[in-house]
Amino acid sequence: MNYKNLTPQENEYFAENELIQIIPNFKEDQFQFISGTFGPFRPAKPVTVPLWLAIYLKSRNKCSIQLPKWLDYSCLLTIKSIEKEIVAEFSPDLPYYYYEIATLLFNNCSDEFSGVGQQSSNLQKLKSVIEDIYEVRKEKLLKSIRSVKAEDTPIMNLSSIGAVELNQVRPAFSSAYSILYQMQNLMEQNADETQVV
């Protein structure tokens, strides 16, 4: 069966292509890459660049990264409570690579998180709430396969799901769904035959 799946490393690589706003502290003309043209860079003027470039510049102390809107403690808390409320769907407020982006930002620019007037444990709080959302979503996926009835077509609503959850359940779940489908097919074939007779 189709086990083909991305590794978490590959997912991280794709996540690095997502765009993010930075505030550079240097002056430079446009950068031209295969994926597009970014810049021009002026000090204190926000500019949108791919995440990998932002991390690179950050490691050289050339910019400060503006955290995405959703990567905020109160915002994530609301998302978490929404996640817990809605059973069959996933909250649409998070990007596809939310876990990877968050991990990359946590690892590479942890100083951005101790914002003005915030406690230093902000980073820890964010980490744990992201982890919670991930767990809640994974649990939901599992529930959706448990709620499959023998007679129904097995369906799972995956709109606005994150890459981490999807990637982890993809091989086993797709195989399981195919097996279910196979057995249901057999059942229907049999039903058709008996009707004809």
Add this chain to the structure above:
Amino acid sequence: MASHLSSVSTIEGLLQHSASGKGNRDYWNIDDILAEEESAPTIFLQDAKGLAYLNHLDQINPNSSNAIRASSSAQSMLAKQQQLRNLRTEVLKAETKVELPLWLGIALAQRDIVNLLPPKYMTKQYFNTLNAGSEVVTMRQQSPYIYENVTKICEYMAESDVKDTLVVYLNVFIERFGKLVIDYSNNSNQTEQFSGVQKKLTNLERELFDTHKKQKLMFQAWKNREGPSVEVNTDFIGNENNDGHEARNFKRLRVQ
């Protein structure tokens, strides 16, 4: 872990069997072959000349425990050979129940020589056990290829309770997949903990368990920044030259 997955797959065996129709399945799938080796009870519809030994297989078969005990004396050996010779010429009466391998039972059933009887795992009694709580049942005891065999037998048994059987096994599969396969591969880190679970799982479920576990381990390795930051994904790279059917089959043979 589960290095065999890339070449031979139990899941593939089940899917390809019914997916591409009868007679069109993957001839080389070792799990499919092994699944069909499982014995299934059949009943002969006609007298079968020279097959009476089928009814005495456990006495004749040199591997069975009876045979070993009796073969201590040369005399009994002779008697046994004599018995065997006699049986060769005897007629297996119609209405005799005989256990045949599934592949033979199905082939003969298609020719109306035997009738397939539901094996123990397709009886009402066993369904009741399963319905009572399938996650504690050691399905492996009945047959390590229980799902495969159920689907196969169902295809050939034109009976009204085929639907009941399939509904039971669908629900069992869903329940066991959720509770045993996913929960345990998510939550157990110690080997002893899931070796107990593994004993209950059929081969199909074991493969699902392994695939899911592998994903989980990969994710954890990534999270803890173990291993290289980028590595070759064997799912996509390395299978290129196996595009053709021939090449894939050839690889399977070499694996065996």
